[in-house]
Amino acid sequence: MLDQFLFEKTLTHYTKQGEAFVPSFTTQIDDSNPEKWDGVVIRLEAGVDSLLQWNEAINRARHHADQGRLILWDLDFGPLDLKSCFDPLKGSSFQIAINEFNQSVWPHFQTSSFGMILAKGTANPADLDQVSEYEPGEDTLFSKRSRYFNIIAHELHRLGAMLPEELMAVALFDVSGVDSSLEQATLFSKERFAHIELGLQGAKIPLFGFLWERGEVRGASIDAERPRLFDPTLAVCLPEEGRINVSIQRELDAVFSKLKSRGYDFLVIPESQLTESWFGLDALIVLPEALDPQVGVRQCLGFAISGGRIIYVGQPLGLEEEVSFDHWF
Numbered sequence: 001m002l003d004q005f006l007f008e009k010t011l012t013h014y015t016k017q018g019e020a021f022v023p024s025f026t027t028q029i030d031d032s033n034p035e036k037w038d039g040v041v042i043r044l045e046a047g048v049d050s051l052l053q054w055n056e057a058i059n060r061a062r063h064h065a066d067q068g069r070l071i072l073w074d075l076d077f078g079p080l081d082l083k084s085c086f087d088p089l090k091g092s093s094f095q096i097a098i099n100e101f102n103q104s105v106w107p108h109f110q111t112s113s114f115g116m117i118l119a120k121g122t123a124n125p126a127d128l129d130q131v132s133e134y135e136p137g138e139d140t141l142f143s144k145r146s147r148y149f150n151i152i153a154h155e156l157h158r159l160g161a162m163l164p165e166e167l168m169a170v171a172l173f174d175v176s177g178v179d180s181s182l183e184q185a186t187l188f189s190k191e192r193f194a195h196i197e198l199g200l201q202g203a204k205i206p207l208f209g210f211l212w213e214r215g216e217v218r219g220a221s222i223d224a225e226r227p228r229l230f231d232p233t234l235a236v237c238l239p240e241e242g243r244i245n246v247s248i249q250r251e252l253d254a255v256f257s258k259l260k261s262r263g264y265d266f267l268v269i270p271e272s273q274l275t276e277s278w279f280g281l282d283a284l285i286v287l288p289e290a291l292d293p294q295v296g297v298r299q300c301l302g303f304a305i306s307g308g309r310i311i312y313v314g315q316p317l318g319l320e321e322e323v324s325f326d327h328w329f
Contacts, residue, residue: 024226039070046097065112080119085155115168124177176202181256233282235267239290274299283309
């Protein structure tokens with residue numbers, strides 16, 4: 001085990017030996033401009049029928065590591081769908097592949113390995129309509145997606161827990177099929193994916209993680225232009241999922257759209273994580289009708305007492321120094 005973690009993260013950026021940086025990765029080094037990238041994605045085939053023969057991939061990784069590049073491993077299990085999450089044979093296969101990586105690969109690449117991609121998927125999976133067979137719920141698109149990604153997140157956390165503690169677990173999702181910014185932020189929030197670094201393609205607002213090919217993500221990139229360093233002093237409070245309705249979604253999507261139109265960088269912080277996440281923030285945008293009337297309001301009061309400004313959408317909370325979003329904007 002390393003004496004200290006070489007690569008860590010805060011709410012707004014990744015760090016290398018304690019210094020903020022924005023790493024960029026590619027699946028294919030461009031020989032005409034190799035310095036554009038900090039690292040490469042190295043695929044390790046790990047499907048059920050795989051023999052786990054990774055010598056060629058490891059040799060490529062060693063070459064890039066010797067050139068000073070970081071390695072983002074891609075342990076390719078194939079599609080991570082609902083059936084896979086409940087299939088004992090696949091579960092055992094996944095564990096064997098991770099154990100093989102831990103024993104045969106990790107010891108030789110500890111100082112150059114940034115993370116491990118455990119899954120790639122989409123917000124509109126082919127088996128979405130089957131989710132009620134595993135977790136009953138309302139027959140709305142949002143509810144089905146929410147239950148689906150609860151299951152996927154649970155499996156990713158199970159797999160991620162098998163990795164070395166120093167290695168970030170990563171999952172990539174194409175979210176371009178989700179029209180609502182609020183829905184994107186809710187489905188792929190740190191409440192649901194607490195210990196998984198997300199790479200998103202087609203995100204509409206500046207969420208934190210990996211920018212995968214295109215979108216508005218800040219933090220790192222895969223096959224995309226390097227995002228600028230993310231250092232926001234503004235945040236939007238993400239309501240508890242059970243309190244979101246059509247009206248609240250419309251209101252907050254409008255807020256996100258206006259912030260984006262002015263080029264604001266901002267965090268999206270789940271209500272349950274406000275207290276632990278407001279350090280460094282100057283202002284917090286909240287929709288009072290979406291807050292928990294006790295816990296949420298109390299956290300807003302704490303933020304205001306600590307010197308932060310509350311910007312409310314709709315009706316005021318009744319706090320001193322709060323300001324309406326329309327007036328502030």
